[in-house]
Amino acid sequence: MKNFSITGLVVLGVMAMVALTIILWGYPEYRVWSQEMEGKAEFAKAEQNRRIKIEEAKANLEAEKLNAQAEVERAKGAAEAIKIENGALSEKYIQYLWVRQQNDLNDKTVIYIPTEGNLPILEAGRNAGKKSE
Numbered sequence: 001m002k003n004f005s006i007t008g009l010v011v012l013g014v015m016a017m018v019a020l021t022i023i024l025w026g027y028p029e030y031r032v033w034s035q036e037m038e039g040k041a042e043f044a045k046a047e048q049n050r051r052i053k054i055e056e057a058k059a060n061l062e063a064e065k066l067n068a069q070a071e072v073e074r075a076k077g078a079a080e081a082i083k084i085e086n087g088a089l090s091e092k093y094i095q096y097l098w099v100r101q102q103n104d105l106n107d108k109t110v111i112y113i114p115t116e117g118n119l120p121i122l123e124a125g126r127n128a129g130k131k132s133e
Contacts, residue, residue, distance in 0.1 A: 085093055 081093070
């Protein structure tokens with residue numbers, strides 16, 4: 001029995017030394033590995049954010065190009081309309097454009113009251129910002 005207890009103590013001591021060695025060597029290695037993984041994760045996140053910004057910039061560029069094309073087409077249409085009017089804008093056409101613009105505004109109610117010259121009254125917009133005394 002005495003041999004068994006001494007052998008058990010020796011084996012237990014050796015196992016404790018091996019465990020201590022593994023812990024003393026393994027913990028610093030684990031910290032290095034852990035920080036390396038954190039760095040890789042941060043790098044991947046930064047790379048993904050960069051790609052997202054690039055794609056957003058491309059989408060903005062495409063939208064601006066399409067807006068520019070739409071503006072060119074609108075200008076061509078306006079030029080064609082002026083050409084149809086024999087190169088001069090008549091009062092009737094200007095009124096038509098104003099009324100059409102007002103129809104595009106969904107958030108305002110406009111009441112059109114023709115004046116002597118059949119032009120809209122625009123005074124209400126000038127006085128809207130002034131306080132009454």
